Amino acid sequence: MTTEKISVVTEVSASPEDVYDAWLDSKRHSAMTGGRAEIAARVGGRHTAWDGYIEGQIVDLQAGLRIAKLWRTREFPVDAPDSHVEITFLPVAGGTRVAVFHTEIPEGQGQRYELGWEQRYFAPMRAYFRKRSRVSEKEAKTKSVRRKPPSGRRKAKPRTKPKAARKPKARASKKPVRQRVKSVRAAKTRRKRRK
Secondary structure, X not given: OOEEEEEEEEEEOOOHHXXXXXXHOHHHHHHHHOOOOEEOOOOOOEEEEOOOOEEEEEEEEEOOXXXXXXXXXXXXXXXXXXXXXXXXXXXXOOEEEEEEEEEEEEOOOHHHXXXXXXXXXXXXXXXXXXXXXXXXXXXXXXXXXXXXXXXXXXXXXXXXXXXXXXXXXXXXXXXXXXXHHHHHHHHHHHHHHHO
C-alpha cells in the first residue's frame, strides 16, 4: 500500500516541558485542542483524541523532548496499518518549536492531516498557551506589587480610626449640667446652715 508523509511546525509561548506535559495529560490535552482526549502517559499506553476520532498507542517518550506514537483516525481504511507520529519540542526564544513528523499515512489523506494538524492542534494550542502566559504575567505583577518591605525598614504602624469615628469619653456624671450646678449649690447652702 502506498503511503504519504508530512511535516508541520509551529511555535508556542511555553517551555518545552510544559507543552510536553500538556500533550500527555488528558485534561490539559482536551483544553489545549478543544476535543476530549484520554491518554495513558506511558510507553505502551493507549491514547484517543478529538472525541475518539484519533486513536493509537505511545511507542517512545523522552521527557520534555519527544513523543513517538502509533496514530490512526476513523477515516483510515480498515486494512491500513497505523501511521507513525513523532512530536519534538525544541526551546526557542519566547517558547517552544513544536514539530510533527507524520509518516505511513494512507495515500490521498496526507494533505487533509496536514491541514488538520494546523487547524485542530496548532491554532488552538497557540491560543491556549498565549492565554496561560497572560495569566502568569498578571500573577507575577500582582506578586511584585505585594512585595514585603526590604529588611531594615520598619513596618508601617496600623492605621488608627479617624477622630470623628472614636467614641466620646464618658462624663464623670450622667446628670445634666444644670442639675449638677444645683446640687453643688445646695451642698454649699447646707454647709453654711450648719455653721
